[in-house]
Amino acid sequence: MKFGFIIKELRLISPTNRAASVVFKPGLNIISGPSNTGKTYIFQCLNYMLGGSRSPKKIKEAQQYSYCYLEIESSIGDVYTLKSDLVGGAFHLFSADLETSLDKAHYEVLKRKHDDIEKDNISQFLLSLCNLSLKKLKMNADGKKRGLSFRDLVKLTMIEETKITTDKSPILTGQYTTPTVEKSVFKFIITGKDDSDIIEKLSAKEILHRKGKLEMLNDLIKGIDEELKKTNVTEFEEDQLPKLQKASDAIRSNLTNLNDINQQLNTQRNELYRTLLMEEEISAELTGIFERSQILGEQYDSDAARLTSTIETCELLFSGDNTIKECPICHNGINKVVSEKDIEAVLAACSTELQKIGLLKQELLLSREIISQDRAKTTDNIFKIKSDLKNLEMELEENVQSKIRTSLAELARIQAVEMQLTEYIQLTDRRKSLIASRDNIARSVSDKKKGSVDDTNVSSIVFPVTEQMNKILSDCKYPNLSGVSFNEDKMDFIISGEDRELTGKGYRAITYSSFIIGLQEHIVDLEYAIGVPVLDSPFVTYRKPERGVGDDVIPVDLAMDFYRYLASCDLPQIIVMENEEPPQEIEPLVNHIIFTQSYDQGRYGFIPV
CATH class of the missing domain: 1.10.287 (Helix Hairpins)
Known part of the structure; x- marks a missing residue:
């Protein structure tokens, strides 16, 4: 890992209850267990501690907890701890591990909202760890730009349960005002080239305004010429x-x-x-x-x-x-x-x-x-x-x-x-x-009367990602796989000649997950990173032996092979939340956290009971 960070521990602190903690390790981390054991709440906490504006849901089990801590480690071994309340407050950044930070008085305050210029916010801090500071993204067809935010990257690294089975584009959020910038983010991640060089097309009003500035500048230059004459300096040498x-x-x-x-x-x-x-x-x-x-x-x-x-x-x-x-x-x-x-x-x-x-x-x-x-x-x-x-x-x-x-x-x-x-x-x-x-x-x-806008199609640059997706799905023995390509109009992938949106939920979850992992594998050796991939319930619809066959479910072998692939890939860290457990043979290779929902056996869930 040249750049980026891994997540080491998530912890909730309460003045009355025992701390709720989950410890992560390099490589594949699997949190498995029945519903209502806190897996999705962990996802929400991770998203929140990585700059999300939405607080974790106020579940009754977590009502007594007031602060959330997240310990991370950079690619060069520096350890940081982030602290925040659970109601949208700013972050406290400690240059120490989580345990030390509990008693440490010195910290840096980071705002939750991204700022393109100031560095005192969580987004700029995480971008700096990923070597992605000061990157620019095109916002519209006229070439208007804004700075890259870490939240732009989270959309392509952290996939929640309700989205992982979507039949919509995995690249676009569907918001009317954001498709251009979302395409810019995806193209930037693939190529490593941002939109700094794009020249924004000016409106007629802006052109008139700038012409007014030209007249004012010419007047100022004439005034300086008159002042220069008054100095009586006719010859000037540098020494x-x-x-x-x-x-x-x-x-x-x-x-x-x-x-x-x-x-x-x-x-x-x-x-x-x-x-x-x-x-x-x-x-x-x-x-x-x-x-x-x-x-x-x-x-x-x-x-x-x-x-x-x-x-x-x-x-x-x-x-x-x-x-x-x-x-x-x-x-x-x-x-x-x-x-x-x-x-x-x-x-x-x-x-x-x-x-x-x-x-x-x-x-x-x-x-x-x-x-x-x-x-x-x-x-x-x-x-x-x-x-x-x-x-x-x-x-x-x-x-x-x-x-x-x-x-x-x-x-x-x-x-x-x-x-x-x-x-x-x-x-x-x-x-x-x-x-x-x-x-x-x-x-x-x-x-800028004409502008200089990058109109490169995603299809022309996406091949390294589709090739990696094809490898992942092939290794997982995806049924009847003949290749992976890209649909520019729908900003989605085509699996074996069929639009991804036309496949069942289970297959959409697997292909969405393979896209997230494939994108990470594409950039793993490049000079930047985009964060830790976190997948919530990628196999929730896989077909158990006792279940019938249908378009919404996937074979059990496909799910288990995907687990095997994740356990063997070279990514610095992957986090998966899933109801069902992985195959036994990969247990020594992964950090498997099991929630039993039982008072008598193992760990009940994320929140101590």
């Missing part, structure tokens, strides 16, 4: 924009370097400014100290002069001249005679103080010298810093900032040219797109 981009990248890189240098120099300048402020603060402080030391020196000189005068006065008084009646310094009168001892004490104190002042003046002179030196050094520093700042400002202006301004101006110029060229390219591309659209519409108006 212009890359060259401009390369140049702008180089300028940006240079600007990055210049900005780094600018930042470094500004950092240096700011550091010099901080140093200058510190030096100026130091200079001002030294000047203040120097000025205060000068005042202090003057104070020392004043104190020394006063002490010197006091010493001179003491010396005069100490001379013993009693005629002195006033102070020789201040000329105040002397009213009291002071002893020599007191004069000596004053003289000694003043001398000592004068010596101290002398020492202080020496220290002050030394300090002033140091301060003067520091002031000179600070002044030199300030001069040097200002000189460095001036040089730095010149370097910033001449070597950095002027280059930055020049680079920015050049970058702005290049960007303006880039914008101009980009606009030109966008307009040119838009113009090309509009011209392409205009030309396509013009061609469509010309081509």
